[in-house]
Amino acid sequence: MTASSPAEPNAPILLEARDVVKHFPIRTAQGRQQVRAVDGVSLKVRTGETLGLVGESGCGKSTFGRCLVKLIDPTSGSVLFDGEDITHMSRRELRSRRTGFQMIFQDPYASLNPRRRAAATVEEPMRTHGMGTDQEIRARAIHLLQTVGFDESYANRYPHEFSGGQRQRLGIARALALSPRLLIADEPVSALDVSIQAQVLNLLADLQEEQKLTYVFIAHDLAVVHHIADRIGVMYLGELVELGGSTEVYNNPRHPYTEALLSAIPVIDTDTEVRERIVLTGDLPNPIDKPSGCAFSPRCRYAQDICRVEKPLLQIQLDGREVACHFPVATGAK
Amino acid sequence: MSEPLLEVRNLRVSFRTRTGTVTAVDGISFTVDPGEVVGLVGESGSGKSVSMLTVLRLIDNPNCVIEGEVLFKGNDLLTMSDADLRSIRGREIAMIFQDPMTALTPVYTAGWHISEQIRAHEKVSKKAANDRAIQLLTSVGIPNAESRVNSYPHEFSGGMRQRVVIAMALSCNPSLLIADEPTTALDVTIQAQILELLRDLQSEFGASIVLITHDMGVVSQMANRVMVMYGGRLVEAGSRLDVMREPAHPYTWGLMGSIPPTDGTRAVRLAAIPGAPISPSDSDRDRCLFAPRCTFATDSCRPQPGLIEHRPGHSDACIIPFSERAQRRTEALAPMRART
Numbered sequence: 122m123t124a125s126s127p128a129e130p131n132a133p134i135l136l137e138a139r140d141v142v143k144h145f146p147i148r149t150a151q152g153r154q155q156v157r158a159v160d161g162v163s164l165k166v167r168t169g170e171t172l173g174l175v176g177e178s179g180c181g182k183s184t185f186g187r188c189l190v191k192l193i194d195p196t197s198g199s200v201l202f203d204g205e206d207i208t209h210m211s212r213r214e215l216r217s218r219r220t221g222f223q224m225i226f227q228d229p230y231a232s233l234n235p236r237r238r239a240a241a242t243v244e245e246p247m248r249t250h251g252m253g254t255d256q257e258i259r260a261r262a263i264h265l266l267q268t269v270g271f272d273e274s275y276a277n278r279y280p281h282e283f284s285g286g287q288r289q290r291l292g293i294a295r296a297l298a299l300s301p302r303l304l305i306a307d308e309p310v311s312a313l314d315v316s317i318q319a320q321v322l323n324l325l326a327d328l329q330e331e332q333k334l335t336y337v338f339i340a341h342d343l344a345v346v347h348h349i350a351d352r353i354g355v356m357y358l359g360e361l362v363e364l365g366g367s368t369e370v371y372n373n374p375r376h377p378y379t380e381a382l383l384s385a386i387p388v389i390d391t392d393t394e395v396r397e398r399i400v401l402t403g404d405l406p407n408p409i410d411k412p413s414g415c416a417f418s419p420r421c422r423y424a425q426d427i428c429r430v431e432k433p434l435l436q437i438q439l440d441g442r443e444v445a446c447h448f449p450v451a452t453g454a455k
Numbered sequence: 456m457s458e459p460l461l462e463v464r465n466l467r468v469s470f471r472t473r474t475g476t477v478t479a480v481d482g483i484s485f486t487v488d489p490g491e492v493v494g495l496v497g498e499s500g501s502g503k504s505v506s507m508l509t510v511l512r513l514i515d516n517p518n519c520v521i522e523g524e525v526l527f528k529g530n531d532l533l534t535m536s537d538a539d540l541r542s543i544r545g546r547e548i549a550m551i552f553q554d555p556m557t558a559l560t561p562v563y564t565a566g567w568h569i570s571e572q573i574r575a576h577e578k579v580s581k582k583a584a585n586d587r588a589i590q591l592l593t594s595v596g597i598p599n600a601e602s603r604v605n606s607y608p609h610e611f612s613g614g615m616r617q618r619v620v621i622a623m624a625l626s627c628n629p630s631l632l633i634a635d636e637p638t639t640a641l642d643v644t645i646q647a648q649i650l651e652l653l654r655d656l657q658s659e660f661g662a663s664i665v666l667i668t669h670d671m672g673v674v675s676q677m678a679n680r681v682m683v684m685y686g687g688r689l690v691e692a693g694s695r696l697d698v699m700r701e702p703a704h705p706y707t708w709g710l711m712g713s714i715p716p717t718d719g720t721r722a723v724r725l726a727a728i729p730g731a732p733i734s735p736s737d738s739d740r741d742r743c744l745f746a747p748r749c750t751f752a753t754d755s756c757r758p759q760p761g762l763i764e765h766r767p768g769h770s771d772a773c774i775i776p777f778s779e780r781a782q783r784r785t786e787a788l789a790p791m792r793a794r795t
């Protein structure tokens with residue numbers, strides 16, 4: 122078994138979300154309302170695995186990711202890191218734990234200080250956490266830059282002197298500075314050209330193999346998530362609608378939304394025959410005014426009366442898949 | 456063979472900047488036949504947008520130098536009078552962009568936008584134009600078009616806005632539609648809707664489409680023919696099936712190898728292209744511009760290899776003997792080991 126194969130099924134749980142909810146109060150013409158960005162998500166991430174989270178714009182992926190690393194406080198629910206409830210920890214308590222997890226963002230430019238050179242960018246978190254002498258810190262920064270593919274000549278460059286993919290690698294080097302065990306990556310390759318995207322995906326795979334890292338990888342591109350993740354969670358309107366092994370979910374989606382999402386991927390056809398496409402009608406509904414019952418029911422081609430009334434819960438199916446649907450797509454159907 | 460609708464001959468576009476000359480498009484030639492869908496792919500900065508904006512003379516920049524010919528139905532768009540150009544632009548050739556808001560003015564309704572477009576080219580009453588607008592909005596799949604015709608751009612979602620722009624573009628029944636990344640900003644399920652719409656409209660109205668995208672998947676779903684750009688040049692062109700099944704240029708191999716497989720298998724590593732794209736201000740251009748990133752580069756990659764038609768309708772600009780291509784391609788894709 123190679124190191125990049127799925128985490129041991131019995132590996133210890135590193136991160137757990139229990140019924141995480143995040144509602145944003147907003148003022149609209151109708152008065153005060155709630156944006157139900159994350160609406161009760163529970164999941165577990167095992168040490169050494171990559172959990173991919175997919176879903177369309179506005180489904181709450183970033184908000185959930187931010188709750189996981191406590192960049193924002195959930196409205197309710199809890200987050201456990203390494204078995205310890207971090208939901209209500211103070212900033213100071215967290216600071217010592219933060220070394221355990223780091224976040225990488227979509228826009229590497231916005232998350233890097235434009236006036237700080239590459240080496241200093243990587244050194245900064247180590248200084249804040251007092252991780253050794255100046256010399257030790259510099260040496261580790263150079264080592265980290267090398268890890269992500271930069272020789273020493275890059276150490277004194279500013280972010281604007283890097284290309285998009287290089288900036289993303291710089292962001293990764295910085296995230297690795299405190300030797301985290303868990304990286305939450307929010308759309309880390311979405312802004313990059315495919316050839317550069319592939320470089321960064323390969324780098325993340327290599328780092329995981331070398332350093333036994335655990336990833337939560339957030340993206341809207343199901344093909345990318347299928348490539349990198351061991352398990353995939355699919356979100357729709359703030360809820361987790363399907364969760365299962367990457368290959369299984371990709372090849373045999375069981376939630377109608379996952380099925381439609383997969384069918385919408387423009388695959389490279391080398392055949393003359395055209396596959397069946399499930400084109401969803403309608404727009405993404407609004408997280409302020411969620412449909413009753415199953416949130417996906419207005420766009421679902423299998424919806425029946427019960428779906429518009431009773432909300433289906435995420436339930437383990439016979440094949441081990443977790444699906445929130447009254448009428449899951451049959452196994453083996455495709 | 457019918458005469459091409461559009462014929463671009465040796466188009467070259469450069470910008471004079473403070474730091475020197477930027478060559479955005481470097482001598483490209485191609486044709487678009489009536490009713491054909493041509494996909495133009497390439498990485499960011501490869502010159503896709505600039506080349507097609509030049510076709511419509513939409514680059515309004517005194518520091519921009521344009522050379523070459525752009526023949527539309529036999530007439531050179533680059534040299535014709537502004538009045539002649541105006542009668543073609545919007546009527547015979549329409550363009551849609553990635554961000555629909557570039558084509559929409561926030562203070563006017565969807566109906567106003569479409570009606571104005573119609574009335575700019577045809578003498579019809581406001582009432583008749585408005586009726587056509589409603590029809591068009593219906594045909595691009597906007598529900599309740601009678602009332603939505605009075606909605607403002609911000610009252611539509613991103614996907615709906617793009618539909619409004621497509622309705623505008625189709626209002627005068629153009630024979631050529633240039634679509635610059637029309638779905639890049641949209642979610643994948645909404646992208647699927649828009650692509651299906653474009654396919655339906657294309658078969659209904661029979662317009663030719665030049666579809667600019669960086670997404671090989673989108674091209675493979677839409678195009679009859681594919682052109683691959685790198686550094687302002689065409690490096691490969693051919694029918695969709697030829698290019699997808701047997702890509703000939705090492706850059707195209709890298710592009711295909713960079714995409715996570717969509718066939719259900721998983722790769723441990725992707726066959727990424729090393730290095731970064733060529734800088735447009737790089738003045739060392741008499742060579743294959745992909746050579747610095749190419750595993751197979753040799754001294755012979757200088758001077759610039761020409762675009763050669765090795766098989767009917769399938770051409771590429773690479774010095775590797777054509778008989779060795781299949782072998783080299785296997786080597787190039789080798790890092791893409793399958794996961795066990």
Ligand SMILES: Nc1ncnc2c1ncn2[C@@H]1O[C@H](COP(=O)(O)OP(=O)(O)OP(=O)(O)O)[C@@H](O)[C@H]1O
Binds near residue numbers: 158185
């Ligand atoms: N601070 C905030 N105040 C109000 N609403 C917010 C706030 N942050 C996020 N939202 C809303 O919460 C919902 C979820 O947003 P989020 O950014 O988590 O989505 P996402 O899945 O990451 O989308 P994308 O793919 O576009 O990044 C959206 O409707 C968004 O508009």
Ligand SMILES: Nc1ncnc2c1ncn2[C@@H]1O[C@H](COP(=O)(O)OP(=O)(O)OP(=O)(O)O)[C@@H](O)[C@H]1O
Binds near residue numbers: 735
């Ligand atoms: N006004 C300008 N002045 C200087 N350089 C320019 C100008 N407009 C475009 N360029 C350069 O021309 C090159 C081609 O740009 P173009 O917009 O055609 O790329 P593209 O292939 O459409 O990329 P993308 O996928 O990012 O849209 C780029 O390197 C760009 O920086």
Ligand SMILES: [Mg+2]
Binds near residue numbers: 182183184307308
């Ligand atoms: Mg997000």
Ligand SMILES: [Mg+2]
Binds near residue numbers: 503504505635
């Ligand atoms: Mg462009």
